[in-house]
Amino acid sequence: AQSVTQLGSHVSVSEGALVLLRCNYSSSVPPYLFWYVQYPNQGLQLLLKYTSAATLVKGINGFEAEFKKSETSFHLTKPSAHMSDAAEYFCAVSEDGTASKLTFGTGTRLQVTL
Amino acid sequence: GAGVSQSPSNKVTEKGKDVELRCDPISGHTALYWYRQRLGQGLEFLIYFQGNSAPDKSGLPSDRFSAERTGESVSTLTIQRTQQEDSAVYLCASSLEGRVNSGYTFGSGTRLTVV
Numbered sequence: 632a633q634s635v636t637q638l639g640s641h642v643s644v645s646e647g648a649l650v651l652l653r654c655n656y657s658s659s660v661p662p663y664l665f666w667y668v669q670y671p672n673q674g675l676q677l678l679l680k681y682t683s684a685a686t687l688v689k690g691i692n693g694f695e696a697e698f699k700k701s702e703t704s705f706h707l708t709k710p711s712a713h714m715s716d717a718a719e720y721f722c723a724v725s726e727d728g729t730a731s732k733l734t735f736g737t738g739t740r741l742q743v744t745l
Numbered sequence: 746g747a748g749v750s751q752s753p754s755n756k757v758t759e760k761g762k763d764v765e766l767r768c769d770p771i772s773g774h775t776a777l778y779w780y781r782q783r784l785g786q787g788l789e790f791l792i793y794f795q796g797n798s799a800p801d802k803s804g805l806p807s808d809r810f811s812a813e814r815t816g817e818s819v820s821t822l823t824i825q826r827t828q829q830e831d832s833a834v835y836l837c838a839s840s841l842e843g844r845v846n847s848g849y850t851f852g853s854g855t856r857l858t859v860v
Contacts, residue, residue: 635787667851674749674836674851721788731776731801733849735788 633658633724637736645744650694650709652739654722657703664705665723665733666696675721681705692716717743747771749852751837757858758827766822766855770839777820778840778849779812783833791835794820827859 638653656662663682667675679690686698692715696707705722719740723733750769758764770777779791790804794814805811809827814820824831834856838849 640785669851672853674853675838675849676851677848680848723788731793731795732778732790732804733788734790735780737785737787 633662633726633734635722635724635734635736637720637722637739639739640737641740641742643742643744644712646714647711650707650712650716650741652707652720652722652741654696654705654707654736655703656705656722656724658724658726660726661700663725664696664698665725666690666694666705666707667721667723667735669719669721669738671718678707678720712741712743714743714745717741749837749839749850751835751852751855753855754853755856755858757860760829760859761826763823763825764827764857766824766835766837766857768820768822768837768839768852770818770820770837771850773817774839774841774850775817776840776842777814777817778838779820779822780836780838781833782836782854788836791822824857827857829859832857832859 634657636655665680666678668678669675679688681688681698689695694709719738721738722736752767775796777794780788782788792812793801809825812822834854836854838851840849
């Protein structure tokens with residue numbers, strides 16, 4: 632069975648600083664990996680997804696994530712944080728793209744300060 | 746509609762009462778999912794509908810929970826005899842096909858508080 636661990640329930644960065652949100656997964660087969668973002672009072676939106684093509688995946692709003700099989704990681708990064716990036720971020724895994732269900736991590740709340 | 750609509754956005758109920766949560770998916774989306782998010786926890790899968798196929802109810806935590814969907818339209822999640830541990834945000838999502846790779850669109854959720 633697959634699982635996802637997000638290290639750090641809260642991360643605080645200064646505006647303009649690097650954003651790094653960590654995600655490690657466990658899967659018995661090559662996984663499909665996703666990052667979702669939830670802005671206050673809104674539904675989750677897909678940021679990016681890894682589906683066994685390029686290991687470096689670019690998403691919306693300047694975010695990207697790199698799939699590292701040796702480290703079983705799929706960390707989310709953004710070179711320069713903006714105030715509008717403050718939100719909750721969820722990593723999710725599925726064992727294949729035809730699966731109907733995602734397994735989500737517990738989420739990381741990103742705070743951006745001036 | 747333009748997005749997934751959930752109602753009510755907030756619900757406070759007394760322990761032991763029944764509640765109904767509604768989800769209106771994006772028009773044309775054949776797949777509909779319910780997830781639960783308890784405080785400090787990840788999203789927990791509850792149930793999945795795909796077209797006219799039998800729903801996947803493997804995530805429902807107890808027989809107090811049930812859900813219905815008529816065709817490819819509105820779904821209702823019902824919780825009978827609510828307990829305090831049922832307090833959570835209940836999220837609905839829909840997708841064009843029943844595959845995670847096709848991308849989910851989530852509603853903004855119903856925050857249920859059982860007092």
